[in-house]
Amino acid sequence: MLSLFIGLVSLLASSLSYAQTGKVYDELTLQSEILGSERKYAIYLPPDYETSERSYPVLYLLHGAGDDQTGWVQFGEVLHIADRAIHEGKATPMIIVMPDADTGRRGYFNQIDGDWNYEDFFFEEFIPHVEGKYRIKGEKQYRAVAGLSMGGGGSMIYALHHPELFSSAAPLSAYVGPLSLDEMKRRMDTKNYTDQQLQAYYENHNALSLIAQIPEEDKKAIRWYIDCGDDDFLYEGNSLVHIAMRKHEIPHEFRIRDGGHTWTYWRKSLPLVLQYVTQAFHQY
Numbered sequence: 001m002l003s004l005f006i007g008l009v010s011l012l013a014s015s016l017s018y019a020q021t022g023k024v025y026d027e028l029t030l031q032s033e034i035l036g037s038e039r040k041y042a043i044y045l046p047p048d049y050e051t052s053e054r055s056y057p058v059l060y061l062l063h064g065a066g067d068d069q070t071g072w073v074q075f076g077e078v079l080h081i082a083d084r085a086i087h088e089g090k091a092t093p094m095i096i097v098m099p100d101a102d103t104g105r106r107g108y109f110n111q112i113d114g115d116w117n118y119e120d121f122f123f124e125e126f127i128p129h130v131e132g133k134y135r136i137k138g139e140k141q142y143r144a145v146a147g148l149s150m151g152g153g154g155s156m157i158y159a160l161h162h163p164e165l166f167s168s169a170a171p172l173s174a175y176v177g178p179l180s181l182d183e184m185k186r187r188m189d190t191k192n193y194t195d196q197q198l199q200a201y202y203e204n205h206n207a208l209s210l211i212a213q214i215p216e217e218d219k220k221a222i223r224w225y226i227d228c229g230d231d232d233f234l235y236e237g238n239s240l241v242h243i244a245m246r247k248h249e250i251p252h253e254f255r256i257r258d259g260g261h262t263w264t265y266w267r268k269s270l271p272l273v274l275q276y277v278t279q280a281f282h283q284y
Contacts, residue, residue: 020047020048021047021079021083022044022045022046022047022049022079022082022083022086023044023045023049023050023079024042024043024044024045024073024078024079025042025043025045026042026069026070026073026098027040027042028040028041028042028043029041030125030126030129032121032125032126033125034117034120034121034124034125035104035116035117035118035121037103037104039099039100039103039121039126040068040069040099040100040103041069041097041098041099041100041126041130042069042070042072042073042097042098043095043096043097043098043130043134044078044079044082044095044096044097044098045095045134046082046086046093046094046095047083047086047087047093048093049093049095049135053135054135055135055136055137056093056094056095056134056135056136056137056142057092057094057095057136057137057141057142057143057144057277057281058094058095058096058097058130058131058136058137058142058143058144059094059095059096059097059144059145059146059273059274059277060097060098060099060127060143060144060145060146060147060155060158061078061096061097061098061145061146061147061151062098062099062101062108062145062146062147062148062150062151062152062154062155063098063100063101063102063147063148063150063151064147064148064149064150064151064152065102065106065149065150066102067102068100068101068102068103069098069099069100070098071098072096072098073098075263076263076266076267076270077267077270078096078098078270081267081270081271081274082094082096082270082274084271085271085274085275090271090274090275090278091271091274091275091277091278092278092281092282094274094277094278094281095134095135095136097130099122099126101118101150101151101154104116105118106150107150107154108122108150108151108153108154108157108158109154109157109205112188112193112197112198112201113192119158119161122158123162123165127165140164140165140166140167141167141280141281141283142167142281143165143166143167144166144167144168144169144170144277144280144281145158145159145166145168145169145170146169146170146171146172146225146273146277147171147172147174148172148173148174148266148269149172149173149174149175149234149261150175152171152172152173152174152175153171153174153175153176153177153207155169155170155171155174156169156171156174156176156207156226156241157177157205157207157210159222159224160207160210160211160214161204161210163214163218163221163222164221166222167222167223167277167280167281168222168223168224168225168276168277168279168280169222169223169224169225170224170225170226170227170273170276170277171225171226171227171238172227172228172266172269172273173227173228173229173232173234173238173261173265173266174207174226174228174234174237174238174241175234175237176206176207176208176234176237176238176240176241177202177205177206177207177208177209177237178202178205178206179206179208179236179237179240181198181199181202184198184201184202184206185198207237207241207244208240208241208244211241211244211245211248211250212244212248214248214250219248219249219250219251220250220251223251223276223279223280224245224250224251224252224253225252225253225255225272225273225276226238226241226242226252226253226254226255227254227255227256227257227269227272227273228255228256229256229257229258229259229260229261229262229265230256230257230258230259231258231259231260231261232259232260232261232265233260233261234261235256238254242254253276255272
């Protein structure tokens with residue numbers, strides 16, 4: 001009888017543990033002096049956040065063009081997917097932070113005219129705000145960045161710009177930047193800038209240029225997980241990034257799966273991303 005009782009208690013405890021769910025808040029705000037506006041963000045807190053006192057690793061998860069901070073919540077099903085990965089032991093409990101890069105002007109980078117410096121906001125205001133407000137481990141090992149499409153490009157460039165801040169980067173279906181200077185010029189009004197300014201901006205926001213400039217000592221600074229569907233219109237850029245990383249001997253994982261530029265594809269990608277960043281969080 002005692003063993004039966006212990007078994008029932010264990011089963012009940014297991015059931016209660018699995019019944020625990022994380023929480024998502026998708027209308028949080030902070031005031032940005034750099035952007036001169038109030039900025040929204042969403043956050044996922046793991047199931048045991050409110051019952052523990054420990055600090056957690058963090059994943060910054062960036063949305064694509066046309067979405068905002070609610071994209072990964074509404075269409076990406078981040079709550080369900082993260083809860084399941086944690087309950088199954090495939091991902092460690094972590095905080096997932098999703099900023100809005102669609103309000104005001106769209107994009108994750110500083111504008112060439114200096115009038116909308118979103119990247120400065122992200123690193124100088126947003127990360128300090130979030131990591132000061134929530135119980136987040138502030139070391140490089142416990143910080144990762146990922147995103148899809150425009151946010152895939154954001155996560156790729158952010159990690160290339162700041163290898164000292166992230167242990168892992170997981171760009172999904174990433175827009176890797178214009179593949180030539182001429183392409184960039186076609187996309188923007190260039191009449192007020194010199195050729196030197198345009199060249200410098202291009203080289204600082206093109207993944208291929210940045211990969212070619214990585215110092216030898218930084219080639220293993222980031223754990224890279226690059227994922228793009230075989231029917232995705234951004235397949236070429238992602239493939240060129242893979243080739244460039246191979247050429248420059250930068251360790252990375254490159255995944256091509258069946259699918260296109262769709263939420264169906266990215267919902268399947270997210271559990272793999274959570275497992276991948278967990279490896280660094282756990283000192284693989």
